[in-house]
Amino acid sequence: MRGLAERLRERGLKVTPQRMAIYRTLCETTAHPTAETIWEKVKEEFPAISFNTVYTTLGILERTGLIQRLHVGENVAHYDADISPHVHLCCERCGRVRDLHKAEVDLKDVADSIRARTGYAISKIELNLYGICPECLQ
Amino acid sequence: MRGLAERLRERGLKVTPQRMAIYRTLCETTAHPTAETIWEKVKEEFPAISFNTVYTTLGILERTGLIQRLHVGENVAHYDADISPHVHLCCERCGRVRDLHKAEVDLKDVADSIRARTGYAISKIELNLYGICPECLQ
DNA sequence: TGATTAGATAGTAATAATTACTGTATGAGA
DNA sequence: TCTCATACAGTAATTATTACTATCTAATCA
Numbered sequence: 001m002r003g004l005a006e007r008l009r010e011r012g013l014k015v016t017p018q019r020m021a022i023y024r025t026l027c028e029t030t031a032h033p034t035a036e037t038i039w040e041k042v043k044e045e046f047p048a049i050s051f052n053t054v055y056t057t058l059g060i061l062e063r064t065g066l067i068q069r070l071h072v073g074e075n076v077a078h079y080d081a082d083i084s085p086h087v088h089l090c091c092e093r094c095g096r097v098r099d100l101h102k103a104e105v106d107l108k109d110v111a112d113s114i115r116a117r118t119g120y121a122i123s124k125i126e127l128n129l130y131g132i133c134p135e136c137l138q
Numbered sequence: 139m140r141g142l143a144e145r146l147r148e149r150g151l152k153v154t155p156q157r158m159a160i161y162r163t164l165c166e167t168t169a170h171p172t173a174e175t176i177w178e179k180v181k182e183e184f185p186a187i188s189f190n191t192v193y194t195t196l197g198i199l200e201r202t203g204l205i206q207r208l209h210v211g212e213n214v215a216h217y218d219a220d221i222s223p224h225v226h227l228c229c230e231r232c233g234r235v236r237d238l239h240k241a242e243v244d245l246k247d248v249a250d251s252i253r254a255r256t257g258y259a260i261s262k263i264e265l266n267l268y269g270i271c272p273e274c275l276q
Numbered sequence: 277t278g279a280t281t282a283g284a285t286a287g288t289a290a291t292a293a294t295t296a297c298t299g300t301a302t303g304a305g306a
Numbered sequence: 307t308c309t310c311a312t313a314c315a316g317t318a319a320t321t322a323t324t325a326c327t328a329t330c331t332a333a334t335c336a
Contacts (some may be wrong), residue, residue: 014304015304017315049315052316052317077213114225126265127263186286188287
């Protein structure tokens with residue numbers, strides 16, 4: 001969990017306490033939170049921080065490639081500090097989003113073969129599955 | 139392109155001219171339009187139709203499983219009358235969404251194996267790739 | 277075929293998510 | 307320390323989606 005500030009600086013981003021808190025919060029969770037959830041968490045440390053700052057900062061982090069914005073679920077955006085291509089499993093009942101890193105499908109291979117077949121310059125791949133998780137099934 | 143009305147009736151939906159026009163419009167394109175685009179098209183036939191009718195009708199068709207709502211792109215919803223699981227290729231420059239049916243990956247197999255490994259009851263699978271299409275690359 | 281009724285349409289309003297704008301404050305480099 | 311580009315907080319504007327209501331119409335049955 002070290003070197004977060006360096007990563008910001010590498011992309012030409014200023015290192016501010018608020019920005020660090022937002023980035024660190026996302027790095028420390030695997031829950032794929034929304035901007036609102038991150039805001040709640042960061043407010044514990046910075047009670048005066050505005051939702052807008054959290055929202056725009058997440059947008060900046062995404063555009064510089066430090067985090068990933070997920071289109072899972074219905075309308076709200078979810079965020080993920082893990083930028084490696086991996087599978088997302090979304091439970092339609094409890095809403096939780098689970099990662100699947102060691103899936104049979106290697107998404108890198110998938111992207112490569114599709115690139116070769118179609119001529120697209122592929123920059124991002126999203127594999128989202130929706131269903132009911134084992135816990136909710138009981 | 140026949141039997142559209144029957145499909146509506148099977149799901150307990152009333153067959154109205156507007157609804158038919160919306161569904162038919164989506165069936166006749168492979169462009170994955172937004173609600174707004176579909177509205178523009180249907181207005182040629184029904185100038186008085188409201189955007190709201192188009193929007194809510196698309197929601198009904200999706201909830202009854204006749205069409206598919208895609209989370210590709212940024213914020214707006216896209217729709218697809220092809221409800222088989224298939225890959226979507228989104229060009230980040232021209233915005234077009236292309237289908238990939240004969241991809242190496244059989245999404246049904248992917249869903250089945252993930253189901254077996256995780257215990258999820260998977261109901262929907264989305265594989266979206268983003269990049270630049272060959273046309274835009276030139 | 278005509279009356280009945282649940283559901284569809286058109287129109288508008290409300291909610292929610294995202295983006296834009298502005299004055300002040302602050303990190304980074306000279 | 308000084309300067310400047312950028313971040314922050316607050317608010318406003320835009321856009322997407324959902325909710326509501328009064329009419330209207332497709333489907334069912336007498």
